[in-house]
Amino acid sequence: MTDSAKPTLMVVDGHSLAYRAFFALPVENFTTKDNQHTNAIYGFLSMLVNLIKAEQPTHMAIAFDTSRHSFRTDEYPEYKATRSETPPEFKGQIPLLQDCLAAMSIPVLTKEGVEADDILATLAKQGSEQGFDVLVVSGDRDTIQLVNDEVTLLYPSVQGVSQLKRYDPVTVQERYGVRPEQYPDIAALVGETSDNLPGVPKVGEKTAVKWLTQFGSLDELLERSGEIKGVVGGNLRDHIDDVRRNRKLNRLLDDVELPVGPAELAVVPADVQAIRDIFARLEFRTLLPRVFDAVGTGEDPADSEPAVELPAPVESTVADVVSWLDAQEGEVAVSIVVSGGSPTRVGFAGLTELRETGWSEEAAAALRPWFESDAPKVFNDAKPQVKALLRAGIRIGGLAYDTLLAGWLLRPSLPDKTLSHLVDRYLGEKMPVADPTQLVPETDGATPAQEAWFTLRAAAALREDLPDSVASVLVDIELPTLLTLADMELAGVAVSHDVLSTFSAELGARTDGLAAEAFALVGREFNLGSPKQLQEVLFEDLQLPKTRKTKTGYSTDAAVLADLQESHPHPFLDLLLQHREATKLRQIIESLDSAIGKNGMAPDDARIHTTYVQTGSQTGRLSSTDPNLQNIPVRTEESRRIRSAFEVGEGYETLLTADYSQIEMRIMAHLSGDEGLIEAFNSGEDLHRFVGARVFGVEPSDVTSAMRTKVKAMSYGLVYGLSAFGLSKQLRIEQSEAKQLMVEYFARFGAVRDYLRASVMKAKEDGYTETIFGRRRPFPDLTSPNRVLRENAERAALNAPIQGSAADVMKIALFRIHSDLRAADLRSRVLLQIHDELVVEVAPGEWDAAEQIVRTQMAGAAELSVPLDVQVGRGRDWNEAAH
């Protein structure tokens, strides 16, 4: 407890605490948009703010090391020599942290040749002499020696930086069994691995305490070391010099010459604007009020800067809204409230004026010309609104910006899926959001017009941040894609309930039979779908050998079961695998069946309308949900029966499928410029046969299917950053053979490896990868000191430009096809996109025209150094059309 009559001096070891924060906080959550890591800064400041609040110091200073060099390294060059290199991404944060502290008007102290803890020791001594209560905050154990009746140590516990343990003389005695000033004696005997100070072998804390208690002091102990028996006695005598050295080095200097004394460290008001500026740069938002709360701002809170005032929405008649819209010259932001797929209200905003009105047939008719005009319109998450307009008979024109897409393009890994997220991040403001869990919300959400106003301002902020290449991806690729997806989702795809239910019934009968057989074999009934119960049966009842470990037990996945079947054949395993397969298919069928007619426009709609999530991936791909139509089974003959339920719809003639063959390999050939690979694609030869011939040194006609399988796995694996280990596992070959395969492969296609290496290197420098069209994906982890994180990032970074470029190409083809079909007045329409495949519903008599458009636009979506090959199929259903 501090005596409130005395001033309190708080001195902090900035370096050691920031370092702990650096490892405690996940860097992916603390990286600015220009890839500055901020986890150490954030963690340190957060802890400091809590400390200031809790301890209310009257005087304060933060000490930093200047470099690794100090009088200790002069005396003993090995001091701290085993410490690994300070990660550069930590070092880079220190100057920024010091800038923050400067803005907060907290003195930063450093001194050449001594460590931060020596500064702490000096200030602690001076402080206690001058009548301060002193709080020492450090993550270095050596500071324990500073503790006395006036000096308290706050030391981070193992739980992390936020939990500080308070050491006064009593707690030190309890914890270490000695008085604080004796702690360095213990440490000298035990040694300190992290400082590369070896102690006496076999002597730990217990022995050291025992000796010190017995002999009273370290000097006495060393003097009479001959009295100690046994091996440890010998060890002590052998290492007396080490102990003396340790004791010399771990004594903190308390007479360092400093430019200021405790009295000059009085807490003074912070520089509010400077804090705002640097926090804006570091993208700290929630920390801002906490810091202002903790350090005096010198301002009366009443007259602090007002937040930007939220304009009141102006409820207007439709006629007024229309004339207002017609008078606008710049961009207008729009926010349409959609309920049950249809508009119910609509709000508009310019930079200063807002308009809002209810939706009705009359409103739709009156607003339609403006919506269909080229007048520039800004949305947040336009797709559902564009769909709602389409349902109301309005095809939007002039879509100029979508803040949701812009935010995603800038930082594809973030879950910023709502306007309020974007407002928080890019405007630093809180948008009013009604609490959806409350029946009677305490706070009203923003009205549509107010949302539009936030959208317009967020768009301006995002435009500032978006690099040109990314902005062009937004305008030239994503926005046209958005409009296409809206039509595809509304169109849906016809799916036959009859086909599905027949198949489901068959599978149901089969799963029942399989389960019964399985239970008979095991001798009891249990839930085959429960991994937990299954483990009991496999590893206890059936006594099969334990498999690969998972977080909660042992794996029972298909690959593991197949391995088991080979090593310990058991009829149960086969039944289980068949049961799994059948139940999985049945699940898929059921979920598809229950999706038929949902979200459709007509009451008797027999189609499935998926939702494409345009911001659903980090690479630029789409994802599909509710239901996911991008993972409909295809691999086995039987599973393809599900695809045969996807039929051509009423009023249409056939389905057309078109897919890119080996688009990712082609993109890799283009990006790497590998002559062999480029020749492979230009030769017209089967890719894997061509590559196999080169790798194995045979004629293409002599490539066996085993050879082909191997190079095929290798080629595909390349795109994902496959290792020899992974390749051997997949091909079930020895790791040495996999390694040899990779050597041979790269001997013939070396430019591919060079490209992949260079591409990751460049990403490491830039902090992001880029697709052919300029889409970026940040990779802060490429410089992580954590090997697992770093290597995962390397593989993802290797894959991102390839997968991302393929996604770009497909999007370009997709919206051009959509646009050409409409421009040619065809009824044929694109229904599905499955990453490298499109499914088109072709109207009677339109096959030739539609096929022509699809082929032309897919093949011509990008100019690469290899051709883009397109395979087209036709049929009454998706399965038939696939051939």
Next chain:
DNA sequence: AGACTCACGTA
């Protein structure tokens, strides 16, 4: 009810 894990479908 919501979060998590496992397993598995696709490109």
Next chain:
DNA sequence: CGTACGTGAGTCTA
């Protein structure tokens, strides 16, 4: 110890 996704069942926790 191969990238990118979404879904459903079981299970645990609040």
